[in-house]
Amino acid sequence: MDPLMHLVLPLLFLLALKVDTRRAVLLAPLAVLPDLDALFGLHRALGHSFIPIVLMPMAVLIYSRLKRPDWVPVVLIAQFYLASHVILDMGGVAFLWPFVQEQFYLDLGVTFTASDGFDIGFTADWGMKELQDMGTTSILSDYGFALLFLGVLTAAVFRKEFVDGVRKLWSVTKSLPGMLRR
Numbered sequence: 001m002d003p004l005m006h007l008v009l010p011l012l013f014l015l016a017l018k019v020d021t022r023r024a025v026l027l028a029p030l031a032v033l034p035d036l037d038a039l040f041g042l043h044r045a046l047g048h049s050f051i052p053i054v055l056m057p058m059a060v061l062i063y064s065r066l067k068r069p070d071w072v073p074v075v076l077i078a079q080f081y082l083a084s085h086v087i088l089d090m091g092g093v094a095f096l097w098p099f100v101q102e103q104f105y106l107d108l109g110v111t112f113t114a115s116d117g118f119d120i121g122f123t124a125d126w127g128m129k130e131l132q133d134m135g136t137t138s139i140l141s142d143y144g145f146a147l148l149f150l151g152v153l154t155a156a157v158f159r160k161e162f163v164d165g166v167r168k169l170w171s172v173t174k175s176l177p178g179m180l181r182r
């Protein structure tokens, strides 16, 4: 999936759930972080495996529960962002890497046939495939563009909520440099 969609979709989801905007924005880069594994030639493996996506955040969560309860909400948002990445990448993720080298994939589809009366069907295909070199990725593919278009339509329908959200997002972004300096 496009890095842009990895960033935007879970962020919108959290904002819709009215999660603290400042936290949601500050942690959003985590939703793209797994794709940095492409830099090591292990794309969809190193950063998409259960170790960084589930085990490490769970360890931090358990530590937080015991020692730093104030961290828990932040760790939960971080866990959500990381998990969202793998879910959006379901087209092929080596989730059990390095123990299993193959990628798991799940392809869901909806078919529409109009030859012999109308018929809507659902298709699901899953299994394992060889780890592919996916070194190059487009920032915004046609699929991402379609989702973005859907987002714009949604924004048009929920104009008021959208403007409020953007205003909040802007005020948080504006205060970022100051927050980082502290």
Ligand SMILES: [Zn+2]
Pocket: 001, 034, 035, 044, 048, 085, 089
């Ligand atoms: Zn990815």
